[in-house]
Amino acid sequence: MTDPVRQSYVDSHRSVAQRLPGSAQPWLRRVREAGLSRFNNVGFPTLRDEDWKYTDVRVIAKQPFLPVLDPGDGVDGERLRPLSFAGLESHRCVFVNGHYAPHLSALGTLADGIVVDNLATVLNQQPRELEGELGRSAPGELHGFAALNTAYLMDGAYVRLGRNCELELPIELIYVSTGTDDNRRVTYPRNLIIAESGSRAVIVERFVGLGQNRYLTSAITEVIAGPSAHIDYYKLQEESQRAYHVHGLYLEQARDSAVTTNNIALGAAIARTDIQVSLAAPGTCSKLNGLYIGTGKQHIDNHTQVDHRSPHCISDEFYKGVLDGRARAVFHGRVVVHQDAQHTDAQQQNKNLLLSPNAEVDTKPQLEIYADDVKCSHGATVGQLDPDAIFYLRSRALDESTARNLLTYAFANDVINRFALDPIRRAMEGRLVSKLLHGQQLEDLA
Amino acid sequence: MTSPANDLDRLVGREYKEGFVTEIDAETLPPGLNEDVVRAISEKKREPAFMLEWRLQAYRHWLTMREPRWAQVQYSPIDYQAISYYSAPKQTPGPKSLEEVDPKLLETYEKLGIPLEEQKALAGVAVDAVFDSVSVKTTFRNTLAEAGVIFCSISEALQEHPELVRRYLGSVVPQGDNFYAALNSAVFSDGSFVYIPKGVRCPMELSTYFRINAMNTGQFERTLIIADEGSYVSYLEGCTAPMRDENQLHAAVVELIALENAQIKYSTVQNWYPGDELGRGGIYNFVTKRGACRGHRSKISWTQVETGSAITWKYPSVLLEGDGSVGEFYSVALTNNRQQADTGTKMIHIGKNTASTIISKGISAGHGQNTYRGLVKVLSGSDNARNYSQCDSLLLGDRCGAHTFPYVEVKNPTARVEHEATTSKISDDQLFYCRQRGLSEEDAVSMIVNGFCKEVFRELPMEFAVEAQKLLDVSLEGAVG
Numbered sequence: 001m002t003d004p005v006r007q008s009y010v011d012s013h014r015s016v017a018q019r020l021p022g023s024a025q026p027w028l029r030r031v032r033e034a035g036l037s038r039f040n041n042v043g044f045p046t047l048r049d050e051d052w053k054y055t056d057v058r059v060i061a062k063q064p065f066l067p068v069l070d071p072g073d074g075v076d077g078e079r080l081r082p083l084s085f086a087g088l089e090s091h092r093c094v095f096v097n098g099h100y101a102p103h104l105s106a107l108g109t110l111a112d113g114i115v116v117d118n119l120a121t122v123l124n125q126q127p128r129e130l131e132g133e134l135g136r137s138a139p140g141e142l143h144g145f146a147a148l149n150t151a152y153l154m155d156g157a158y159v160r161l162g163r164n165c166e167l168e169l170p171i172e173l174i175y176v177s178t179g180t181d182d183n184r185r186v187t188y189p190r191n192l193i194i195a196e197s198g199s200r201a202v203i204v205e206r207f208v209g210l211g212q213n214r215y216l217t218s219a220i221t222e223v224i225a226g227p228s229a230h231i232d233y234y235k236l237q238e239e240s241q242r243a244y245h246v247h248g249l250y251l252e253q254a255r256d257s258a259v260t261t262n263n264i265a266l267g268a269a270i271a272r273t274d275i276q277v278s279l280a281a282p283g284t285c286s287k288l289n290g291l292y293i294g295t296g297k298q299h300i301d302n303h304t305q306v307d308h309r310s311p312h313c314i315s316d317e318f319y320k321g322v323l324d325g326r327a328r329a330v331f332h333g334r335v336v337v338h339q340d341a342q343h344t345d346a347q348q349q350n351k352n353l354l355l356s357p358n359a360e361v362d363t364k365p366q367l368e369i370y371a372d373d374v375k376c377s378h379g380a381t382v383g384q385l386d387p388d389a390i391f392y393l394r395s396r397a398l399d400e401s402t403a404r405n406l407l408t409y410a411f412a413n414d415v416i417n418r419f420a421l422d423p424i425r426r427a428m429e430g431r432l433v434s435k436l437l438h439g440q441q442l443e444d445l446a
Numbered sequence: 447m448t449s450p451a452n453d454l455d456r457l458v459g460r461e462y463k464e465g466f467v468t469e470i471d472a473e474t475l476p477p478g479l480n481e482d483v484v485r486a487i488s489e490k491k492r493e494p495a496f497m498l499e500w501r502l503q504a505y506r507h508w509l510t511m512r513e514p515r516w517a518q519v520q521y522s523p524i525d526y527q528a529i530s531y532y533s534a535p536k537q538t539p540g541p542k543s544l545e546e547v548d549p550k551l552l553e554t555y556e557k558l559g560i561p562l563e564e565q566k567a568l569a570g571v572a573v574d575a576v577f578d579s580v581s582v583k584t585t586f587r588n589t590l591a592e593a594g595v596i597f598c599s600i601s602e603a604l605q606e607h608p609e610l611v612r613r614y615l616g617s618v619v620p621q622g623d624n625f626y627a628a629l630n631s632a633v634f635s636d637g638s639f640v641y642i643p644k645g646v647r648c649p650m651e652l653s654t655y656f657r658i659n660a661m662n663t664g665q666f667e668r669t670l671i672i673a674d675e676g677s678y679v680s681y682l683e684g685c686t687a688p689m690r691d692e693n694q695l696h697a698a699v700v701e702l703i704a705l706e707n708a709q710i711k712y713s714t715v716q717n718w719y720p721g722d723e724l725g726r727g728g729i730y731n732f733v734t735k736r737g738a739c740r741g742h743r744s745k746i747s748w749t750q751v752e753t754g755s756a757i758t759w760k761y762p763s764v765l766l767e768g769d770g771s772v773g774e775f776y777s778v779a780l781t782n783n784r785q786q787a788d789t790g791t792k793m794i795h796i797g798k799n800t801a802s803t804i805i806s807k808g809i810s811a812g813h814g815q816n817t818y819r820g821l822v823k824v825l826s827g828s829d830n831a832r833n834y835s836q837c838d839s840l841l842l843g844d845r846c847g848a849h850t851f852p853y854v855e856v857k858n859p860t861a862r863v864e865h866e867a868t869t870s871k872i873s874d875d876q877l878f879y880c881r882q883r884g885l886s887e888e889d890a891v892s893m894i895v896n897g898f899c900k901e902v903f904r905e906l907p908m909e910f911a912v913e914a915q916k917l918l919d920v921s922l923e924g925a926v927g
Contacts, residue, residue, distance in 0.1 A: 050516055054855075339844070339845070340844070342844070352856075354856065354858075354859035354861075355859065356859060357826065357858065357859055358826070358857075359857075359859060360855070360856065360857045361854070361855070361856045362853070362854065362855045362856075363853075363854045364851070364852065364853050364854070365850075365852060365865070365867075366849070366850060366851045366852075367839075367848075367849060367850040367851075367867060367869060368518075368847070368849040368850075369839070369841065369847055369848045369849060369869050370845075370846075370847040371841075371844060372841035372842070372843060372844045372846070372871045373844070373871060374841075374869065374870075374871075375870070376868070376869040377866070377867060377868045377869070378850070378865075378866075378867050379864075379865060379866045379867070380852065380854055380863075380864075380865040381862075381863060381864050381865070382824075382854060382856040382861060382862075382863040383861070383862045383863065384859045384860055384861075384862075
């Protein structure tokens with residue numbers, strides 16, 4: 001039984017393999033081949049896969065998307081200007097349709113010991129540096145999209161923070177996609193972030209769609225946090241309303257490291273984010289914040305897995321979602337406490353607000369515990385706005401829609417308040433108002 | 447103070463109390479499964495023609511199905527051709543009184559502490575004892591008949607009330623519902639049938655004791671309970687099984703139907719043979735239990751205490767179809783040694799103003815693996831649905847596991863769904879407090895565990911509550927050092 005679409009990905013890989021950066025490196029060829037054969041074996045996930053039970057990707061799998069081999073033109077600084085966050089100064093790295101765009105980027109000056117570069121350049125010029133690191137923290141069994149990303153690995157950001165290096169300004173990675181008019185383009189952004197011991201940085205990764213084309217983004221970000229490293233990571237997904245977005249974020253944390261991931265999903269027709277955190281050494285702390293807002297017919301799926309492999313680790317997960325229109329959200333949060341990971345403290349919360357009768361939420365918090373001296377809890381709620389609260393506000397002379405807006409705003413703001421980076425917090429408040437709230441009364445709030 | 451390690455060894459090493467084999471000549475079909483076996487079963491039970499057709503449909507569907515693998519349990523593959531699908535104790539047909547029953551059978555019940563006579567006199571409980579596959583003895587039939595209640599084996603019901611069976615059998619768990627339900631539909635041997643007529647409150651608690659006895663006989667029970675409008679019934683099911691080395695499959699199906707304003711309370715104490723401390727032997731308990739609240743304001747309540755079986759894999763569920771219907775699930779699941787349990791419930795909210803409550807308590811000791819898996823689904827037409835779920839796990843020992851996999855699917859914004867889960871061990875503070883009051887460590891642990899399960903035990907009928915506590919003590923006491 002050969003699936004023609006699957007076969008076409010494999011065939012087109014053959015024809016482009018020589019043009020991929022670093023294709024002369026045997027180790028890299030092995031990495032890519034492994035990804036390709038994995039994809040050839042598993043194909044795209046189906047509803048029969050427990051991890052994809054609620055996310056139907058048949059619409060993506062029914063026709064092949066073609067890789068973008070050359071950076072598109074037509075994206076200039078003018079089109080990007082509205083995208084920048086007010087008050088956010090950063091080391092900026094811009095990628096257009098999956099390829100580094102030096103003329104749009106502004107890396108600024110970086111201190112000694114800090115490398116921010118694009119992956120294609122590094123793979124062509126100093127490929128040795130990445131051997132053994134690329135693909136290291138990704139899980140052994142990749143799903144179809146992640147396998148494709150590995151097979152077609154082309155470009156993305158490479159960040160290395162040397163020992164005890166601290167970055168004052170955030171690193172901002174912006175992936176701009178325009179798609180093409182044939183609606184059949186796929187990009188494979190791949191990021192590798194290595195924070196050596198004692199380093200500290202804030203990283204903002206953004207996926208932005210320009211225009212209304214349909215396209216597929218299949219991205220992977222690997223983060224390796226060394227001992228006592230401190231990373232604040234933001235992901236902001238604002239793909240075009242017709243786009244498909246699949247992103248794997250794989251984190252490996254060494255002793256006493258602290259990583260916060262903030263995952264914000266606003267765009268795309270189908271968006272799926274996998275976050276896998278491996279707490280492999282004692283004393284690590286991982287915080288996972290998430291906010292997803294779905295309107296129209298959006299489908300937003302967030303999958304997180306936290307593996308407590310070592311004693312004395314803390315994880316704290318807090319995801320909230322607001323769904324309107326016919327939107328559907330999926331939350332799957334899995335916490336695994338492995339044997340002997342004693343004194344684990346794992347908390348997980350998922351709260352969902354349904355604003356319309358046709359919105360849907362499927363939530364699946366999971367605890368898997370193999371150690372006995374642990375403190376674990378999870379909670380999930382799905383509900384609508386509290387009528388008592390609405391009544392209270394109305395009795396204070398607010399009209400119904402203002403009251404509803406205020407409460408919705410407060411619900412989502414709970415997560416936004418956890419974002420440490422001020423410009424992002426402000427920008428998110430603005431997005432919230434414009435995306436969700438009917439009426440303009442609340443703009444003052446943002 | 448005795449060393450805790452010694453206590454643990456002693457208690458964990460305690461022999462399975464109910465382990466013995468009664469030697470009775472059983473009329474047993476040779477192992478294997480094909481259409482002829484299905485026909486033979488149907489023929490032996492002199493079933494109406496529609497039933498054979500129904501079984502064959504199920505069998506043909508089963509052939510097309512694949513064994514599910516998604517559960518958090520591990521076991522060696524089951525050879526369905528190595529199982530004998532029918533076994534009936536030989537005896538004179540239709541005993542009228544206890545004297546006519548095979549004395550060996552009676553002795554078995556004696557050992558289990560469930561003498562029919564005594565129960566009849568003291569507890570006022572009608573016992574439909576299923577020994578292997580054929581119903582042996584049904585008491586209190588007359589009392590029940592006066593109230594209009596039908597309580598008999600399902601094979602009898604097929605003879606005497608075929609229209610009722612035909613109407614309701616498979617209406618909650620269709621033949622092709624899942625792999626094991628399809629298998630059961632094809633080869634079920636016997637089980638209980640209950641019909642409570644309109645407006646009748648069943649005068650006593652109904653109870654059935656199941657035992658697996660003959661070697662290599664998978665037991666495929668089929669239970670069907672119908673509570674007509676405005677009626678009430680409380681049904682008790684308890685299980686014990688003799689010690690055995692080979693794994694035995696138990697794939698029962700239980701269907702409950704509650705019509706308007708009716709209430710069904712279904713309680714289970716399950717203590718099948720769990721296998722030895724190395725995980726050899728033991729029962730595979732793969733059961734499909736589902737109730738349908740068909741009528742408005744009907745209510746179905748499942749209470750289960752699962753301490754036995756090598757593997758327990760079941761999800762007693764409620765379909766809340768009628769407006770204002772209520773579903774409840776109370777569960778205590780205990781796994782010790784190498785036992786595995788993947789159990790929970792499904793609450794499907796279909797009607798308006800429906801409510802469900804889920805209270806699940808999992809206790810893991812030794813190398814036991816305990817999983818709660820539950821689904822709460824609110825369909826788009828189900829306005830103002832309400833669910834509250836709470837899953838607590840208690841870990842006794844550092845080699846066991848407790849897992850919680852709730853699934854929540856909501857398609858209606860007026861729904862209020864809450865799920866909470868915690869996992870903990872017995873805290874040193876709690877133990878210290880009890881020890882300081884002069885309780886031995888054993889007693890303290892037993893008390894704390896019983897307190898942990900109290901919310902569920904409270905839902906059990908009296909006799910069962912006592913038995914359940916005893917069971918916990920035997921299965922668990924001292925598993926903490």
